[in-house]
Amino acid sequence: MELFSNANDFLLWVRGDAFNIALGLFIIGVLVRILEIFLLGRKKDFSEARGTQWGPGLRNIVSRSVVDNGTFKRAPFVVVVGYIWHICFFIVLFLFIPHIELINALLGIQWPGLASQLVDAATVVAMVSLVAMLWHRLTHPVLKFLSTYEDYVVWFVTFLPLLTGYMAFHRMIDPYPLALGLHILSVELLMVIFPFTKLMHAFTLFIARWYTGAMMGRKGIVS
């Protein structure tokens, strides 16, 4: 590594300038994307409403997390692995004590974490479920048909932080500052591509679910 005289320098840069740049791009990018949505607005609806919008909109944000029985039976793999992936990912991201410490340093808020062995297990399950989803994407006719290069790029960039985190935790890369630096760098990569890809769903799904729930509520359909 020519840019950095040693692993410590690399870690310092990754944690310092690189992190700030990535975070800045992430925040600005996400804000721009959300503004792009809201600025488009909605036309006024002149039809006589049968119900309200806000309540059903909020309700739909929650209720859309549960799939209907018929669809579950038709696509159990997507549903089950989808749940497992998201739950494990949230455990790893928000309940690993060093992550909580970082968030505390950035935002000044904290909460109790999980024992690192549990987070370690969740990491493994998350990685396995990602691999399973990739396999499914490559083999299921609909998913194969729908997928674009973006889906695979996003998969890879999401997988990397888990892999590097796992390797750092188990001291599989030497020296440790290099391992940690690579992990943080992979997260920065994720943050930078986030606003330009479907990763945006993490934010926009709340908007999408609200709009659909609100429309249904207006017509008196239970969301």
Place this chain on the structure above:
Amino acid sequence: MNDTLNITKGINALKEQIDAPTAAFFSSCVHCGLCAEACLFYTETNDPKYTPINKVEPLKRVWESEYTLFGRLKKALGLAKPVTDELLAEWEPLIYDGCTLCGRCSMVCPVGNDISTMIRKVREGMVASDHVPEGLVGASTRAVKIGSPMGIRLKALQAQIKHIERDTGLKIPIDVEGADYMALLSSMEIINFPEYIESLAKIFKQANVSWTLSSEAFEATNSGIQIGSSDIARELVQRIVDGAEKLKVKYVISPECGHAFTAIRWDGPNLIGKSYSFKVVHILELLDELQQSGRLKTQGMEDKKLTFHDPCQIVRKGGVEAQPRRLLSQVASQFVEMSDPGKMNWCCGGGGGVSANERADDVRLKAFNRKKSQLEEINVEVLVTACANCRLILEEGLEENNMDMPVVGLSELISEHLLEENAVEGERDE
């Protein structure tokens, strides 16, 4: 060249359709493929091209390259995928033959995308760029010129009315100014199921409802909505509004027909850009209300095992779900639900203009296999529904599959069970 002119018009029409919900939907799609599992055109053909979110590709391209920073950048660098005339030509059958706008995909998408509404938006672009199936063009031309997509003129209606009046001795009121309710009919009801008009007359007489038909605005079917042309749809809605205002009615009754209800109840005011001076009720809402308030009394029960096919536009897109069930509970002792009932019901395969489009006949019959399996699961003797179009499609599908089962309209079923004595006593028309 004509093609370039058309494509520009098409793209502009698509641009006009993009709003905040559309942008939120496109931003959220994770390509999970679940919407395919919700769509009968995919489940019954196993062809991935029928995946709902794939059907909106042209709209997605316009959104991305015009309304996102990154997309605009890509476009400037020549990297964006353009919307071309070929693309629209290729997508046209997916949009018109392979989608009934049933809205089931919009109930299933885990990120909450209302895909069906987006498909409706794509149709605006198709119409503007002149990519529309023959059958629908014919229907909407007739709707504008003659006043009905099936080419039914007032004379035809008058002939049916004469028949009914002679057979039943009841009077069918036409152009009664100041009546409370103005009833609309769908062409299919006038031609294929005139029993519906008869049922209205019987029920309204018993419940003492002041009602009328309008000689200028009796047709409820809105081909503009089906083809996806707001201009045509607006003209057809305006006719009804004028008719209702002329007769100074308080309410307009949508017939059983599902798309007619969507057109007049939800889309209409937005098409003409203002609220109505009257209220719109679906016939099932009205019947339910009459029954709840004790004005509509029934006697006797159907004892055959029967089920109810929810028309998509009435339940899933119209919010009328409890009413048909309450009504049925009064006249049927052995009512059973299909799997996925109510707002999750599967489409008959013929909505959204698909039934008016001959080119779609094959795929429509394949799609009907969904209904067939649903019916086979519960083994019923009678199928009740509340949409003249569903009814025709169901009858045809059943016949095609050698399934011997009568399909009955719910309003008619109610009218067959009217309490007799009231029918005699209530000679109080206007």
